[in-house]
Amino acid sequence: LQGEVDFTTSGQAVFTDSKYFRNYGWYVSGTIPSHRIMPDSQVSQLGFCINLQRSTNSLRIEMSLPSTVTSTLFLLTPLLGEIHIQIINKMFVLFLQFLTLQLYSTRITPHLGSVAATPKILQFLQFAIIINTLSISVSILLWMCSKIRRNLPPWNWLIRISEVINRCVCVFNFTERTLPSNNKSSTINNYQEDWINAFMALHGIAVCILSLIFIFGYLIIS
DSSP: OOOOOOOOOOSOOOOOOTHHHHHTTEEEEEOOOEEEEOTTTOOEEEEOOEEEEEOHHHHHHHHHHHHHHHHHHHHTGGGGOSHHHHHHHHHHHHHHHHHHHHHHHHHTHHHHTTOOSOOHHHHHHHHHHHHHHHHHHHHHHHHHHHHSOOSSOOOHHHHHHHHHHHHHSGGGGOOOOOSOGGGTTSHHHHHHHHHHHHHHHHHHHHHHHHHHHHHHHHHHHO
16 A cells, blocks of 8 residues: 655745854755646655855865965975975975865865866966975075085175175075084185085075065966
8 A cells, every 4th residue: 555645835945944054164045845746657746955055264264274374384485594404394395285285186176077267276286386396496406506516616706696695685694514614714615615605695596586486476376
């Protein structure tokens, strides 16, 4: 024995208590139910829809906070002074950026479908990873060049410019003294120290240029 169930509607929307959803960053609303009978089976059906939408504010914070943290750490890297410490910090930032990329691919990519447009947050993350990788490459190259021992002094104009840069931009004026203290008076060691100061100044200029490109790129993308 199989009974039938008849549905009736009052013309009002489905009641939803959105307070509990709102506390977790969601908006919920219900549509007006509709009642119809299937013509082939004469079965009564009740149709309604509940709309569940993610809160814009909570989603914006969730998506923008990781990029903000990694960008701040990248811009503060020159304050660490020594080039090899900056390289380690940039690699750590690069690791965080890849973790952020995995987070975005989990949260955003399933909802994109076949949309060709890339979200701005992913465009900025892609740009930040490229700039950070380029900065790591430049820092490693200049750090290795400063470790090469040279028997000839740098050009006089390079010595003067590096002294001005290291004097004005005191953040980049901290160098690691790997030379023995009893040999500082020798000519070759003085040449090596001049070369180290020159590469430190060149590294400071390169980091400043990349930081400005990073800031301008952020303003353009946003």
